[in-house]
Each structure stands twice: as structure tokens, then as C-alpha cells.
Amino acid sequence: MPDDLDLRKLRYFVVLAEELHYGRASERLHLAQPVLTRQIRRLEDELGVQLFDRDSRGTALTASGVALLEHARPLLASAAALRNELAPVHSLRVGVMPGLLVTLTVTAFERAVPDTRVELHRVGWDDQISVLHEQRVDLVYAREPFDTTGLSTRFLCEEPRFAVLPIDHPLAGGEPIDIAELRSSVLLQHPSAVPEWAQVATPKSLSSARSVTPPATVEEKLERVASGRGFVILPESTTIFYRRPDVAVVAIRDLDPNRVTLAWSAISKHPGRDAFIDAAVRNPPAPR
Numbered sequence: 001m002p003d004d005l006d007l008r009k010l011r012y013f014v015v016l017a018e019e020l021h022y023g024r025a026s027e028r029l030h031l032a033q034p035v036l037t038r039q040i041r042r043l044e045d046e047l048g049v050q051l052f053d054r055d056s057r058g059t060a061l062t063a064s065g066v067a068l069l070e071h072a073r074p075l076l077a078s079a080a081a082l083r084n085e086l087a088p089v090h091s092l093r094v095g096v097m098p099g100l101l102v103t104l105t106v107t108a109f110e111r112a113v114p115d116t117r118v119e120l121h122r123v124g125w126d127d128q129i130s131v132l133h134e135q136r137v138d139l140v141y142a143r144e145p146f147d148t149t150g151l152s153t154r155f156l157c158e159e160p161r162f163a164v165l166p167i168d169h170p171l172a173g174g175e176p177i178d179i180a181e182l183r184s185s186v187l188l189q190h191p192s193a194v195p196e197w198a199q200v201a202t203p204k205s206l207s208s209a210r211s212v213t214p215p216a217t218v219e220e221k222l223e224r225v226a227s228g229r230g231f232v233i234l235p236e237s238t239t240i241f242y243r244r245p246d247v248a249v250v251a252i253r254d255l256d257p258n259r260v261t262l263a264w265s266a267i268s269k270h271p272g273r274d275a276f277i278d279a280a281v282r283n284p285p286a287p288r
Contacts, residue, residue: 007079009043010072012036013051017069020059023219023242027098027122032241090116092272095123095131095140098218099238100260100285102141108279109272116272124216125193132263138270139277141285143235144259152266154277157284158257159236163250164221166228172248179252186230188221190214194233196255218242235260237286260286 016025026033044051051065096102106118123131128142163182165172171181180200187209191198198206215221221232226246235258239249262280264273
């Protein structure tokens with residue numbers, strides 16, 4: 001048993017205990033999943049106990065994990081309260097779409113504005129803008145297109161989009177394709193998300209896409225693709241961050257790139273926002 005606890009590992013443990021899913025926990029923490037796995041194993045080694053049961057059915061807390069969670073939450077809260085009492089810290093809430101890497105921006109911002117801490121919140125296609133209007137975040141890394149009414153924006157970067165196909169799909173050989181070659185395949189997203197496909201899709205495929213309930217998360221999208229239900233179109237950074245051996249990522253020659261834009265309310269104010277925008281422009285979130 002260590003003489004003291006690493007609060008960073010303890011925070012990783014709490015998030016995983018809340019999610020009971022390594023993929024979702026790593027997204028919340030903005031860590032690569034293997035990094036989270038290593039940190040949890042190191043914490044278990046340091047404590048000399050197993051905190052999670054892992055099997056084909058999923059992840060569950062052990063009795064030791066339940067006991068640690070009971071004490072970990074108040075311990076982290078006390079540490080945060082002490083830190084704020086000694087040196088009051090403001091917060092800047094930032095929404096981030098899956099796959100986008102913002103560590104360099106956050107590090108540069110917190111170095112330049114040490115009294116403000118960035119709180120990262122995962123957002124999806126459906127709520128990337130509503131989180132601004134509902135004042136749940138101060139800024140958001142959003143993927144175009146979206147309604148800019150009442151918002152200020154700053155373009156950050158663009159990245160190519162790829163088709164993610166079942167590994168046994170006839171087009172999964174790795175060679176670049178045209179979007180029309182997928183006209184008879186089932187899109188597992190709303191057609192408005194990929195208007196180029198909607199323009200060339202067969203009536204049957206278009207009808208199927210409109211009747212599909214879009215997956216809520218990237219993990220769910222990939223799970224449906226892997227099971228052979230259809231395909232999805234994802235930006236490059238998302239295909240890099242989320243990798244599975246049972247799906248194929250294929251380049252598309254005639255798709256416009258996805259544009260990543262920083263957005264914020266045109267009427268609300270935040271003292272640290274301009275500094276964050278400057279840091280975000282200097283450190284684009286997509287792979288370079």
C-alpha cells in the first residue's frame with residue numbers, strides 16, 4: 001500500500017467507475033484508451049487490490065472498487081476545495097466533438113491564464129450547438145454544417161472524411177473510392193449528415209437511411225458497422241482515435257473535407273475566452 005495516493009489516477013478511477021466502459025471513460029478524460037488502461041492497472045498494483053472485473057460481458061466494480069469509490073469522491077472534492085481556497089481558480093467549459101485532440105490548446109491556455117482551469121465536455125453531432133444555447137459550455141469545437149444564429153465562430157482546420165465499412169464489404173480493400181460506389185449501401189447516419197451520398201443514393205438506400213435511428217456515440221456507430229448493418233462517414237481524426245480490427249477505413253475521392261470551427265455565444269462574456277480562442281487557432285485540433 002503506498003504512503004499517498006496519486007489524485008490523478010484516482011480521478012481516472014472515478015470516471016471509469018461511473019462509466020464502467022473504457023471507451024466512454026477515455027473520451028470523458030480525453031485520453032487514449034490504452035493510456036487509461038495502463039493507469040488503472042498501475043493504481044491497482046500500487047493498492048495491491050483488483051478494482052474492476054473485466055470479462056466478455058463488460059466491466060464491473062469489485063468489492064474493493066466499490067469501497068474505494070465511496071472514499072474517492074469526497075477525497076477529490078476536498079482536494080479541489082482546498083486548491084480553490086488557497087488559489088481561487090475560475091473555469092472555462094469547452095465542448096469537444098469525438099476524435100479532436102485539444103491537449104496542446106488546453107496546456108497553452110492554462111499556462112497563459114493560470115487562474116482559469118479548462119473543463120472539457122464531450123458533445124455529439126446532435127447537441128454540439130444546443131450546449132451553447134443552453135449555457136452548458138462557454139465554447140465548443142463543432143463540426144460544420146451547423147446553424148450559426150446567435151453565435152460567433154472561428155474556423156480552425158479541415159480534415160478529410162472517410163467511409164467506415166464492415167471488414168468483409170466488397171469495397172473494404174483499402175483503395176480510394178467515389179461516394180457513388182456506396183449508393184446501394186445503408187448509411188447509418190441521417191442523410192443530412194452526408195448530403196453528397198444522399199444525392200446519389202438509390203431510393204431504397206435513402207429510405208433505409210431515413211428510417212434508421214442514428215447511433216448516439218462513435219462506439220455505437222462502429223459496433224453497428226462491424227455487425228454488418230451498414231456504413232458511416234467519419235472525419236480523419238475520429239477514425240484515428242477509434243480503431244477496431246473488424247471495420248475498414250476507406251478514403252473517398254470526391255467528398256469535401258469536414259470543417260472544424262470554434263463557436264461561442266455572440267452575447268455572453270467570459271474573461272478568458274479570447275485567450276483560449278488564440279490558443280486554439282495556434283494549435284488546430286485535427287492531425288497534422
